[in-house]
Amino acid sequence: MPAMTLRVQDAQSEADLIRGIELVAEDASPLPPFTPGAHVEVTLPDGDTRPYSLVDFDGSCAAPRSYRFGVRLEDDSAGGSRFMHGLAAGDTVTVSEPVNDFPLAEDGAPSLLLAGGIGVTPIISMAAALRAAGRDYRFVYAARSRPALAFGERLAAEHGDRLTVHIDDEVGGPLDVGGTIAAAPAGAHLYVCGPRPMIDAAREAAEQAGFGPERIHFELFESAAQAEGDTAFEVELASSGQVFTIPPGRTIIEVLEEAGIDLIHDCQRGDCGICQTDVLEGEPDHRDVVLSDAERAAGNVMQICVSRAKSARLKLDL
């Protein structure tokens, strides 16, 4: 993917733990266009990359002068968000051209946009495009608390009564995802971006409400899943018999690529399905949002960018 060096034009707090970053070309020339739902990959000092969804408030993504996104400071200080929060105006970063794994459907049907926390960033661009095109949409934005609500005032001004903001600690609990989806107009597309529990709940509710898979679109907004108590496990490659140890805090992909093994992957969050790999022996510990409950239970495949193992060793068809 071609990369560019861009300069930080602006970096400021947008909400608790969330920093807004705006990047421009060093010569101020226009940047490559993008479509709502697109992201760029930012290269970290250690050479790793992190995806950030581009925010377009005003429908200017066809000829952008800057790229804007939001970065939530994660607990895991090695995860890259600390580097991103340390950026200041004048710094430079390496950024890929935009790619879009979460595009709007083109069929003109109504849209229900569901955002959780910092997952609002691609949804903002979608809402702006739908509004500009005069299409029917509803925008539901959930946050844990009022101080954690990024871009809230601007969104309220732009989307009026099409926007519903849900603040968990003001109403005593999380958004009723099922009720929200059940109330969507017939034939609507559902777009969800947020943390794993929101996506799981939305997919289940949408399936129950009769949404076909072609009308359920989601993007996970979390860094690679880690859980307290994760332990090391082994991965055996069926093709060569090589065995690798995957320690806590590292993914199968990271360990295998470091050993020079070529793998196909994209999102590295567990939501695109590109890295899906057959499991020949052992029991996966699924951390993705791609597989259905039945596929998880069968344990024949796994997403090796995020999922781990319940057994001491996995034999993979690699």
Ligand code: FES
């Ligand atoms: S790379 Fe997207 S699910 Fe693994």
